[in-house]
Amino acid sequence: MRLSQVLFSQGFGTRRECEGLVWHGLVSVGGRVIEEPAEEVDTEGLVFTVQGRDWRFHEKALVLLHKPTGHECSQKPKHHPSVLNLLPPPLRNRGVQPVGRLDEDTTGLLLLTDDGTLIHRLTSPKHHVPKVYEVTAKHEVTPGQVAQLLAGVVLDDDPAPVRAAACEATGETTLRLTLTEGKYHQVKRMVAAVGNRVEGLHRSAFGELTLKGVPSGAWRWVSAAEREQLERKR
Numbered sequence: 001m002r003l004s005q006v007l008f009s010q011g012f013g014t015r016r017e018c019e020g021l022v023w024h025g026l027v028s029v030g031g032r033v034i035e036e037p038a039e040e041v042d043t044e045g046l047v048f049t050v051q052g053r054d055w056r057f058h059e060k061a062l063v064l065l066h067k068p069t070g071h072e073c074s075q076k077p078k079h080h081p082s083v084l085n086l087l088p089p090p091l092r093n094r095g096v097q098p099v100g101r102l103d104e105d106t107t108g109l110l111l112l113t114d115d116g117t118l119i120h121r122l123t124s125p126k127h128h129v130p131k132v133y134e135v136t137a138k139h140e141v142t143p144g145q146v147a148q149l150l151a152g153v154v155l156d157d158d159p160a161p162v163r164a165a166a167c168e169a170t171g172e173t174t175l176r177l178t179l180t181e182g183k184y185h186q187v188k189r190m191v192a193a194v195g196n197r198v199e200g201l202h203r204s205a206f207g208e209l210t211l212k213g214v215p216s217g218a219w220r221w222v223s224a225a226e227r228e229q230l231e232r233k234r
Contacts, residue, residue, distance in 0.1 A: 001043050002041075004038065006048065011094030022037040026051050060115040061115075063221055064109060064209060064214065066218055067109075068086075071085075071104065072104050073101040083110060097112060098110055098112050108211065109204065111222070122230065125182070129207050130165055130166075130179070130207060131207075132178050133178075133201060133203050134202040135175045135198055136200030139197065145175075145196060146175065149177065149190060149191075151163065153190050155186075166178035187201055207229065209230070
């Protein structure tokens with residue numbers, strides 16, 4: 001692929017802007033500055049440098065973000081900054097979108113990608129990707145509430161019971177809840193259905209992915225092996 005096309009595909013600007021980056025000697029591959037936009041490069045395992053920052057070529061982007069509070073999972077936020085503002089411009093330019101949504105006051109693991117097929121696959125209830133939430137409740141978490149969440153509760157928009165895949169009290173007013181669906185405000189509504197109220201909510205895992213080594217507000221690439229594990233049919 002031509003180097004300028006590589007830059008364009010990875011979100012470094014318009015075609016003309018990407019050509020300009022190369023012409024001005026701002027792009028290097030393997031430590032060699034390339035000044036010809038049409039020079040062909042092999043994208044297999046390609047790592048290139050733009051203005052001093054290393055980038056690895058990804059045909060489709062998939063990143064993990066540790067979402068802080070006070071950010072909306074929207075490209076057009078209404079009241080708070082978008083989570084997209086926490087990503088570098090190339091990722092925003094190539095059109096990554098959140099895989100599902102976390103509320104403005106919810107923190108934790110959020111995936112973003114520009115692969116529409118993957119978004120559909122990971123958000124489909126048929127795929128059953130487990131998501132783990134750490135819940136801080138207003139009132140004491142009782143064994144009866146845990147049992148109800150495991151047995152299933154009825155939400156106001158669906159007569160079919162919604163069950164937690166796993167649930168355990170982790171403290172007097174805290175619990176860990178695992179879901180394989182993604183209904184609107186599901187955790188908050190399920191906890192409310194058993195007579196309690198969510199005061200704090202944090203997603204700690206998505207499939208096998210966790211936030212280990214990723215501080216609040218930071219992001220990292222999801223590896224090919226991790227992606228394959230996410231896509232594995234359950």
